Amino acid sequence: MDSGHWVLSFACDDRQGIVHSVTGAIAQAQGNITELQQFTSDESGRFFMRVQVQSGFDRSVFEHAVAPVVSELAADWALDYVGRRRRTLILASRAGHCLNDLLYRQRIGDLPITVAKIMANHPDLGDLASFYGVPFESHVVLPETKADFEQQVLNAVAEHDIELVVLARYMQILSPRLCEALAGRAINIHHSFLPGFKGANPYRQAHARGVKLIGATAHFVTGDLDEGPIIEQNVQRVDHADTVADMTAMGHELESRTLATAVRLYAEHRVLLDGARTVVFS
């Protein structure tokens, strides 16, 4: 499990000399920097950094070198090895395009995730899950059973030590309690260019407004619907002749691509939170 290729990402209050301190710790561990990005937010006064390091040492030695530095900075930090597949839970409903894309990419090694389980509120996607060999559970989610279902989600998160929950066109609103419990590690795909067309039926709204581009937005899930920090967005040109059905079909690709990009960025520790915004070291 030890690749010798490490990624360290962290956020802390800005001050002088942080890069120097951190690279000093890396030099001490005889590490070779293969990628380094940093950013200071003028608004929040926070400093963000992500650095990849090749090193002959194992994790304990490397961690021993960098931990005192980032601890001293009172940083939120993560140390991982490059390319580790992160344990992922997917929530889905009926539409399979995002799920199919994520599972295909996982299988060919294009996305560093391991999908531990798929939980859905419809049985339709069971075949697809089965083809890719991923455990699938379908639950009826009604107002009266929603709390139960969400508890089972939390149980699955705990049981599989889930690092990332992906809402792959899951068509239910999560309760505030679940949003809170998954804060910063649940990603949703919304089928519009947010903040335009929040809520239900965004393609219908887009058609009615006569926009010339439709979009998709991958964002962190928060209790504030469709208002979570944005990770990735893409758009596609449409014209007056495109119906709501056409837009829905064209949106499949847009949504799949946007979600997959966001999942990759997150899985590679490239997404850091700066209040309501994200810092994305792509």
Next chain:
Amino acid sequence: MDSGHWVLSFACDDRQGIVHSVTGAIAQAQGNITELQQFTSDESGRFFMRVQVQSGFDRSVFEHAVAPVVSELAADWALDYVGRRRRTLILASRAGHCLNDLLYRQRIGDLPITVAKIMANHPDLGDLASFYGVPFESHVVLPETKADFEQQVLNAVAEHDIELVVLARYMQILSPRLCEALAGRAINIHHSFLPGFKGANPYRQAHARGVKLIGATAHFVTGDLDEGPIIEQNVQRVDHADTVADMTAMGHELESRTLATAVRLYAEHRVLLDGARTVVFS
């Protein structure tokens, strides 16, 4: 003024056989179709068509052939020759990027407009106007002088037989009366991807929301601010490190390009209104 190359555009209630009737009239005038587009809106039941015709006959002959057909359809129609420069009035404030772009394109023949006059609420762009040889008027527009200024706009529209009014980053809200008077022939550029970030300071709003793409929208001016029918939109990628100032600078090009495209489409009779939406035969 007679190019022998005609453009006919119209909208009417849909029924069978319209294309056949119109092309029959064209055949009768021995016209050769060089471009033809049509669209039926399922929502409104309206039919839209734009056709370009090369013909040895002059306008009166050609009009004589097609007028009965489109009249019989109770169509809103326009007959023009291809490439005619349409008489245009530009409203501006201080920012010159859109104005510069329009005037440069006009000069090199890239945009079929003749800018008859520029009216501004600041004197800053007078030099630019003068270089391009376009009459320029600057007026102080205060709450108490706004009605006067708008009357002068209407006077200019009448005097120069203006077909198109372009708000090239004109930073004042038009009165309902002026919006009404210019309905369907005034185009504004808004510096966001509508319907996101309506109103003032859209780049500041975009930055605060943390979007990953900024946009620009060219739309018809209506009394409902930033809600007019959309003609053209474009976007550009930004990231967490782009400040409001960066976005503003990046937006110049986006706005200029989007506005110029909308102006070209309108000038070439390619934009037809279908309620709150546009049909754009690009």
Next chain:
Amino acid sequence: MDSGHWVLSFACDDRQGIVHSVTGAIAQAQGNITELQQFTSDESGRFFMRVQVQSGFDRSVFEHAVAPVVSELAADWALDYVGRRRRTLILASRAGHCLNDLLYRQRIGDLPITVAKIMANHPDLGDLASFYGVPFESHVVLPETKADFEQQVLNAVAEHDIELVVLARYMQILSPRLCEALAGRAINIHHSFLPGFKGANPYRQAHARGVKLIGATAHFVTGDLDEGPIIEQNVQRVDHADTVADMTAMGHELESRTLATAVRLYAEHRVLLDGARTVVFS
């Protein structure tokens, strides 16, 4: 099999009155035009048209009305009903991203094709084919067995009355004889922005040249390698840090999307040949 929604596409030498004649035949059959596009090529003097018509009559009545007109024009023409799934044969090798995308889209009804068979020169993609319930054959293709394999391709084309052959990252060059036999109905995806980087290893070539965008090109197969008429192209931004492996991974999506678009356009009778160029009524 009769949808009452017809598509007629044809190409012929240009002359006056074609649109009028064709729409006259449509009017005679009491058809309602739902889409109409036409184009005259100044270079070749050829006229191209595609029209969709809703009609209460069945195919024989409709054909009876339009056939005399297009025959009189000495046109190459096709009459089909809108949305008919066209019989398709896919050739593949090891890389599955294009195949997976085509099969998924076929299954959810996003692409009007029926894949009758998949023939590959490697067994790797058999599982995927099997999941989607498509017959799969794998053959060893060596210099000495290539002629045999190609004969089997031709046999399959005949047996299944194949309308479209898709080379979904099939990594073998077709013989001139096979190219000829499939002229105008075989589509290949090349993983570069043609005409740049023809031949083998285009991402390696792109990396060496230091381009800032990589591309994909879907084109008709001809005997002249990578020189067939282009149907669709797309690009994606890369930077100096992207390795050949990165570009290859990023290219998967680009290739899948570009090929799927080309297949859709072809299947919907939207692609017509104008010498070495295509007319695409998208």
Next chain:
Amino acid sequence: MDSGHWVLSFACDDRQGIVHSVTGAIAQAQGNITELQQFTSDESGRFFMRVQVQSGFDRSVFEHAVAPVVSELAADWALDYVGRRRRTLILASRAGHCLNDLLYRQRIGDLPITVAKIMANHPDLGDLASFYGVPFESHVVLPETKADFEQQVLNAVAEHDIELVVLARYMQILSPRLCEALAGRAINIHHSFLPGFKGANPYRQAHARGVKLIGATAHFVTGDLDEGPIIEQNVQRVDHADTVADMTAMGHELESRTLATAVRLYAEHRVLLDGARTVVFS
């Protein structure tokens, strides 16, 4: 002339600890890093870095701190203050779109260059230069006068201490001698997506080949025509109906935008050479 905001960029052979050394020197000068990018090229074994630093000290103090470090690395390096306008010479012919764009951007402060002089082989753009208050010289460039003209270019470069020469649609091939003299500081805009359509009339070539996207490429000038290291590329969609003239008109914007981006990147010390490729810290 001293902004207190410095940019240091350099390239050297890769080894461990470079970032640490450089940031150590910055820390010693009490500098605050506002931007930092680095890249190691696996192919060439070269290391590239660009860092922006805010510091209360003046240039001599800052240079005194970093110079020993970069000298010890045997680096090619540049130290400048952020936003300094770089002395630029523009070569032009008849087409004014790129020149107009560069001069407009210079004037509004959107591009950190000072155009010291424009030299052209046609008088047409003199008015434009004069409006922007930039000295303009027009010379007849014939085979027998080309060497003279190029000598005057070199004289102007020496006289004005030119840092950047921009070929803004200059339609003459530079001699090998001039290419050599300007190596690494002359940028050309080519109106195609290189390596496609090198040489003359790229839009004509693009039309003949039937590509679905046209492009523009900004690259360093080298003796090998259209083969210099690429700095920036962009594309735009076209279709079968776009003539060579249409593409030429559409290309204006593409070329202006691509060239302006390349000039900005260069002026801001964001473009470093890695053999035949560029490292662009955008």
